[in-house]
Amino acid sequence: MNDREAEPPTPNLTFEYELDARPETVWRAISVPAYRRKWLPDADLAEPEPIAATPGAEVRYRLRDDAPPFLESVVTFQVEPNGDGARLRIIHQLTDARVMRGAANDNCSAVMRAA
Numbered sequence: 001m002n003d004r005e006a007e008p009p010t011p012n013l014t015f016e017y018e019l020d021a022r023p024e025t026v027w028r029a030i031s032v033p034a035y036r037r038k039w040l041p042d043a044d045l046a047e048p049e050p051i052a053a054t055p056g057a058e059v060r061y062r063l064r065d066d067a068p069p070f071l072e073s074v075v076t077f078q079v080e081p082n083g084d085g086a087r088l089r090i091i092h093q094l095t096d097a098r099v100m101r102g103a104a105n106d107n108c109s110a111v112m113r114a115a
Helices: 023-031
Strands: 013-019 052-054 058-064 072-082 084-096
Touching: 023 072, 023 084
Parallel strands: none
Antiparallel strands: 013 084, 052 058, 058 072, 072 084
């Protein structure tokens, strides 16, 4: 039986960029497959279609590693106007349950031992 309290979820990686491009231009680059493939190829995606999208504002894709154990994650792209340009926020969240839990043989709290 595991006496450990539930572990907090893996933190997201969040990046923000201020771009000298109109929000509509940035939106096309992240949501239109022909443009998106230039910097995020279909091979990096678990499926080529977004898992969710709010037109002009946010799109989410499921990613899958190309090597074992083929972990999955979700990357969210958010676009918003910022003065004469756009702010692009990229949020990468590891969602694979195989990483979210502790080790299979880790059924107790960590204990420091004297050497």
